[in-house]
Amino acid sequence: MKNTVKIGLLGCGTVGGGVIIVLNENKEDIARKAGCAVEVKTVLVRDKSKLKPEIEKYNIGYTDNLDDILNDPEIDIVVELIGRVHPAKEYIEAALQHGKHVVTANKDVLAEYGKSLFALAAEKQLDFQFEGAVGGGIPIIRPLRSCLAGNKISRVMGIVNGTTNYMLTRMTEAGLSYENALKEAQAKGYAESDPTADVEGIDAARKITVLASLAFNTALTLKDVHIEGIDNVEACDISYARELGYVVKLLGVAKNDPENGITANVYPVMLPKNHPLASVNDVYNAIYVNGDAVGDAMFMGRGAGRLPTASAVCGDIIDTVRNICHNACGRVSGNLFVEKKMCPPEKEMEPCYFRLLVNDRPGVLAAIASTFAAQQMSIASVIQKAVVENGLAELIIITYKVSRLSLDLSLRTLQVLPVVKKVCSVLRVEDPNL
Numbered sequence: 001m002k003n004t005v006k007i008g009l010l011g012c013g014t015v016g017g018g019v020i021i022v023l024n025e026n027k028e029d030i031a032r033k034a035g036c037a038v039e040v041k042t043v044l045v046r047d048k049s050k051l052k053p054e055i056e057k058y059n060i061g062y063t064d065n066l067d068d069i070l071n072d073p074e075i076d077i078v079v080e081l082i083g084r085v086h087p088a089k090e091y092i093e094a095a096l097q098h099g100k101h102v103v104t105a106n107k108d109v110l111a112e113y114g115k116s117l118f119a120l121a122a123e124k125q126l127d128f129q130f131e132g133a134v135g136g137g138i139p140i141i142r143p144l145r146s147c148l149a150g151n152k153i154s155r156v157m158g159i160v161n162g163t164t165n166y167m168l169t170r171m172t173e174a175g176l177s178y179e180n181a182l183k184e185a186q187a188k189g190y191a192e193s194d195p196t197a198d199v200e201g202i203d204a205a206r207k208i209t210v211l212a213s214l215a216f217n218t219a220l221t222l223k224d225v226h227i228e229g230i231d232n233v234e235a236c237d238i239s240y241a242r243e244l245g246y247v248v249k250l251l252g253v254a255k256n257d258p259e260n261g262i263t264a265n266v267y268p269v270m271l272p273k274n275h276p277l278a279s280v281n282d283v284y285n286a287i288y289v290n291g292d293a294v295g296d297a298m299f300m301g302r303g304a305g306r307l308p309t310a311s312a313v314c315g316d317i318i319d320t321v322r323n324i325c326h327n328a329c330g331r332v333s334g335n336l337f338v339e340k341k342m343c344p345p346e347k348e349m350e351p352c353y354f355r356l357l358v359n360d361r362p363g364v365l366a367a368i369a370s371t372f373a374a375q376q377m378s379i380a381s382v383i384q385k386a387v388v389e390n391g392l393a394e395l396i397i398i399t400y401k402v403s404r405l406s407l408d409l410s411l412r413t414l415q416v417l418p419v420v421k422k423v424c425s426v427l428r429v430e431d432p433n434l
């Protein structure tokens, strides 16, 4: 039995720094829970002068050469927290090739190369853990891989991006502009180093790729996800939603229908105010899972930020240390054994909200209604807002369920219809009454 398991940490930014703090501050308890001491021996950094004083005070070795970690026989676990796809993917592969267990929070890599990394870890009988990659501090990866493994899962949906949830909350509750809300989220350490991945829905799409793959035991990649971000959501959509009894949230939604196949989407959704996800605000994330045995289960907590994410990473480290101490590594594989079957767009059905800028004159509604009718789209309600400028008015239309194919075709027609000046926004509506 080892006295100490040593770690090589790649990256010492927001989350890497948090891991150092948690492992040091909770050292004694962690050693008792893990079965032996856990120590960060070497940290890979590009520029040591960037280290913050709260991290520098711990007595840790630093290097700018990955080989110092890969070739150190004392290091058993490599914790990758540099982010982005390259060179993180190559570093993870190199660590596994050198016989090191890997812990990461990198959904960018998992959403593109998860399948091959699971296979490499399994071949080498090594642990490959990534709880921090989805939902930050919320336990969701381990529940899907272990606690819920007895279920056939039909749906995983939730708020999986802390930055955009924080922004939408601040825009809704404090009337902040989009730009100021983003600045605040960045200052709090929630946003990715390139925040376009957050606001364009790509970060959420990576997470729903990982969740859907584990839930449906199928290797999805980012290309399988239809993505729309919050960059087109305007303050007026948020206030119309409020008027209609809804709240706007950016959701990742993956469904597995045995007949039609898998759908995986990220888009802003209007949720009824009494929906449990509607009151999940600020940086909080929440993930709903529906399994045939468990029914509905919801996991909620802080989805981003230094210590919440470090909490998940440290949980993975402790689990790996236990496996090392008990010679039980590589037990849980990716389990991606089902062949992928995606649902065709004509079978994917959701209700929709449209905000259109139109000419305010007779016949306009009829022209729009006939465009919808041509695509078998049924209108549930229409609200016309007072003229906003030069003979123009805003039309808010909510439809019953429409297929993604019909939606795309109707949008093409609306965009060239002379009476429609602009299709301002289109949101999905999650409402069991529609």
Ligand SMILES: NC(=O)C1=CN([C@@H]2O[C@H](COP(=O)(O)OP(=O)(O)OC[C@H]3O[C@@H](n4cnc5c(N)ncnc54)[C@H](OP(=O)(O)O)[C@@H]3O)[C@@H](O)[C@H]2O)C=CC1
Pocket (backbone or CB within 6 Å): 010, 011, 012, 013, 014, 015, 016, 044, 045, 046, 047, 050, 081, 082, 083, 084, 087, 105, 106, 107, 108, 132, 133, 136, 189, 190, 191, 192, 193, 303, 304, 305, 306, 309
């Ligand atoms: N922040 C969060 O709330 C969450 C983050 N994550 C994930 O955790 C990971 C880390 O994120 P986060 O800590 O926020 O990111 P940061 O940008 O804060 O930290 C990344 C660190 O890695 C360093 N780095 C980048 N490339 C290299 C390299 N080639 N060699 C050595 N060091 C390198 C960067 O150094 P430099 O400053 O020199 O660029 C930086 O210090 C990402 O995969 C992210 O998606 C997951 C959940 C939540």
Ligand SMILES: N[C@@H](CC=O)C(=O)O
Pocket (backbone or CB within 6 Å): 133, 135, 136, 160, 161, 162, 163, 164, 190, 191, 192, 198, 203, 303, 304, 305
């Ligand atoms: N930028 C991400 C960080 C966690 O994954 C987010 O905002 O959720």
Ligand code: NA
Pocket (backbone or CB within 6 Å): 131, 132, 133, 134, 135, 136, 137, 138, 139, 140, 141, 312
């Ligand atoms: Na998590």
